[in-house]
Amino acid sequence: MLLGLIEPSSGQGEVLGHPIGRPAAYLHRVGALIEAPAFYPTLTGQANLQVFARLGGHDRGRIPELLEVVGLRERGGDRYSSYSLGMKQRLGIALALLPDPDLLILDEPTNGLDPQGIVEIRSLLMRLGAAGKTVFVSSHLLAEIQAACDSIVMIDHGGVIFSGSMTELLARNSPTIRAAAHDAAHTARLIELVAEAGYPATRVNGAIEIVAPAHWTAELNRLAWQAGITLGELQATSADLEQAFFAMTGDTRKGVS
């Protein structure tokens, strides 16, 4: 729908300041990789990019550079039909980068890539983001999303269950502070201090885990110091994206039922 391929049945939206009902106004600033990459099997990788460069009026001189960026410089002259899944994916990303887009929309960009390729693509996407481009990634690989994205929209059963910064999401979902008294005898008193502050705490392997926002770490350190407790360990840990997702979808299901 964002790419003008499907007509919206209702609602409104904007891409790069233009309504999605007028895709011609913004698509020249958008690069996209949709689902599995689709190219012409009997053409070389380079010729495939030429087809779309000519159609979009993009600079064909960038093609060798883009093949280099996605690691296909050596195979750019080979037929697309001879490419592995990972190579096809890389060519798809090269195509998405062809218009030098302000907005890059990538659907499962690391699909089929080996670990080295995943790291390279992730690094590339982060470089593009750092260069001021917006990279919109749709993926089921939550670890990849967590590693590369600043903002996230989480969808479950067709509905948005979260939209905001990654930091906010991870902090909101079961943020935990782990603390341990240097002297184990003070552990019980530490738990009392935490409870008095209104946070639940449980003892785990000689330490305590507190369900509290990460910023409360400094307050806990101050309270322990005032109570004469030296902390041997103090760290805030956030739930990873996968945990956050299951926590939120679990809540959602309960809410629905």
Place this chain on the structure above:
Amino acid sequence: MRAFTSEWVKLSRRATLLGFGGIMIAFTLLFTILALEGAGGRSIDLDGSGSETSATTALLSLPEGSVFVVTDMAAFFGIVALALFASNLAGEFHRGTIRMLFVTEPNRLAVLAGKLLALSSFVAAAIAATLATSIGAGVLMADRAGVETAAWWTADGLTAIGTTYLDLTAAAFIPALIGATIAVLTRSTTIAISVGLGWFILAETLLGAFWGGLSRWGPAAASNAIAVGGTDRVGMMGAAAPGISHATAILLALGYSVAALIITSTVLSRRDVTS
């Protein structure tokens, strides 16, 4: 223009050049050789009718003798053009490349126009090459077959070459555009080519046996009538439909082409493109 040059990147691949242009040239060359051999005295039943070839040295020595053979290839050119248009358009859906084409150029009608112009120019170029090959082969074999080619290069002869080229090209566009329409409607290469060829090779003739109007006004009949320059010319692969003048056939062709273009552009521009 961008869509046109983009399409030519695909058309200039070896598989397309050989698969469509090469086959048109090869079969025409074969047909030309057999026709001249037949005219030269060998007994050859070119159209499988049981009677010998109608290409005689006297006919081939006329000003329009240079295009006598290739004119009878019109139905074949139409079939190849239909297959080319249908496989090209349906293939974009089958491979999924249609999505990236429309993302790259959101003006779908511009993509369609560029495609059709590029495919049409390919067919026009292939027919020109085919015509040149057939005439060239005729010149080379003329002495052996006893054909006098001097009349081929007179004003009448050159006019016949030009007219035949335009007629053959126009005749090929009718099945080509209808093939494109079927491809966009069905989004399947196999179905589009099967239905298109089935109609132009078989169905129109069979149905024409029940309703005579179809064998006069149908798209295959119009295409044949254009190719042979009207109903007063008869070729080796079959007669044109009776009662259709060249001008009427041209008007019919325009009607079919406009209808095909309207349907194709409407469906392509309005339908959602899903995976």
